[in-house]
Amino acid sequence: MTNTYDIQQIRKDFPILERKINGKQLVYLDNAATSQTPIQVVDALVDYYNRYNANIHRGIHTMSEEGTEAYESAREKIAAFIDAPEAREVIFTRNTTEAINLVAYSWGKQHILPGDEVVISAMEHHSNFVPWQMLCNEREAKLVYLELTEDGQIDMALAEKLIGPKTKLVAVTQMSNVLGTITPITQLARLAHKHGALILVDGAQGAPHLESSVKEMECDFFAFSLHKMLGPTGIGVLWGKAELLEAMPPFMTGGDMISSVGRDKTIYNELPWKFEAGTPNIADVIASGVAIDYLNKLGMKAVREHEVALTDYALKGLEKLGDVIVYGPKLATERGGVISFNFSKVHPHDVGQILNESGIAIRAGHHCCQPLMKSLNVQGTARASFYIYNTEAEVDQLLEALKEADKVLGHVAYR
Ligand code: 7TS
Numbered sequence: 001m002t003n004t005y006d007i008q009q010i011r012k013d014f015p016i017l018e019r020k021i022n023g024k025q026l027v028y029l030d031n032a033a034t035s036q037t038p039i040q041v042v043d044a045l046v047d048y049y050n051r052y053n054a055n056i057h058r059g060i061h062t063m064s065e066e067g068t069e070a071y072e073s074a075r076e077k078i079a080a081f082i083d084a085p086e087a088r089e090v091i092f093t094r095n096t097t098e099a100i101n102l103v104a105y106s107w108g109k110q111h112i113l114p115g116d117e118v119v120i121s122a123m124e125h126h127s128n129f130v131p132w133q134m135l136c137n138e139r140e141a142k143l144v145y146l147e148l149t150e151d152g153q154i155d156m157a158l159a160e161k162l163i164g165p166k167t168k169l170v171a172v173t174q175m176s177n178v179l180g181t182i183t184p185i186t187q188l189a190r191l192a193h194k195h196g197a198l199i200l201v202d203g204a205q206g207a208p209h210l211e212s213s214v215k216e217m218e219c220d221f222f223a224f225s226l227h228k229m230l231g232p233t234g235i236g237v238l239w240g241k242a243e244l245l246e247a248m249p250p251f252m253t254g255g256d257m258i259s260s261v262g263r264d265k266t267i268y269n270e271l272p273w274k275f276e277a278g279t280p281n282i283a284d285v286i287a288s289g290v291a292i293d294y295l296n297k298l299g300m301k302a303v304r305e306h307e308v309a310l311t312d313y314a315l316k317g318l319e320k321l322g323d324v325i326v327y328g329p330k331l332a333t334e335r336g337g338v339i340s341f342n343f344s345k346v347h348p349h350d351v352g353q354i355l356n357e358s359g360i361a362i363r364a365g366h367h368c369c370q371p372l373m374k375s376l377n378v379q380g381t382a383r384a385s386f387y388i389y390n391t392e393a394e395v396d397q398l399l400e401a402l403k404e405a406d407k408v409l410g411h412v413a414y415r
Helices: 007-011 039-051 062-081 096-111 130-139 156-162 185-194 242-247 282-298 300-321 348-357 370-376 392-409
Strands: 090-093 117-121 142-146 167-173 198-202 221-225 236-240 258-261 266-268 324-326 338-343 363-365 381-385
Touching: 039 282, 062 090, 062 282, 090 096, 096 130, 096 167, 096 198, 096 221, 096 236, 117 130, 130 142, 142 156, 156 185, 167 185, 185 198, 236 242, 282 300, 300 324, 300 338, 300 392, 338 392, 348 363, 348 381, 348 392
Parallel strands: 117 142, 117 167, 167 198, 198 221
Antiparallel strands: 090 236, 221 236, 258 266, 324 338, 338 381, 363 381
């Protein structure tokens, strides 16, 4: 285990981790679904409602000005966190899903024509799958799949063949929420750009766990959710290159996104507000800025190191259990802190349920990746996913509980 930061100290910021579930200390290993929220972030929400709750971008009174400043300062923090050239390129949405839909509806409807190709990978979350499938069906365009190698990496030799002159967009995940695979984004971006296509990166799993620079990735769009990175629910981000966002029509229309409205004609507001119609989720944006402060204090390098160490420890422990199939890359250094597995003959839902009896929270099922489940030839998997506050002792508890599950349920034939 690395000692890059003091985990026990960090855990004190997360009172929820002291919770008992079924009389046992909670072991929270469902971070890929959503992360826990430190007191600093909760305090920021309470502080907003207790001290300066007001609508922003309109009032000239003190509280409205304070709110506007806090909201826009969160945007700047987030822009810096992803190494964005300009804060106006950061658009607040509800989540990753809405950010991707924004691009599919606004950019996609403008640019995808019959015969064009949109390239996605076989391991995409439904959020980076269904919007493109719908768009392609509607436009008589073709959805093309980047396939995976045996150990769950994108087959880059095949990608070189599939990404070509007909490609208009490559939309891929930065990190798989099932396999943990880390995608070679820059390589794919160069391939896409060579053929005049754009690349959208689904950073829902990447942004919380990896140092993510939109400049280094060389991407055109980057989408992620703050609730997976210590922030509150209800806030997502779409980053896009300014010249692309400027040329795109608004996704939603109404208040705040306009510059002027006449009976016959409306002039849109400038970036980023053109894409933020209506009163935004002010408190949660402000609290998201505090989540970013928290991650910056730890440093994303340390976050990554901690997760690699923990994942390595867990992978070795799972291997020792025997009779376990772990999906995705073999090495912890080549994957994020997400481990999908099937154990013994036990159905993943039963694994999830029996672990819950021991206070251990994991996810079981298709993880919103049904096409990937089909490629893996399984109905679902059990999945443990780590974050900054998880410890080796918690991994030990997981392994012990799995042994127990095997004893109790191992006789039930699943595979
Ligand atoms: N993309 C990926 C790679 C994800 O893992 C998720 C959520 C999303 C998009 C959608 O994010 P949202 O904030 O818009 O919902 N993934 C998961 C998961 O793995 N378990 O629960 C949610």
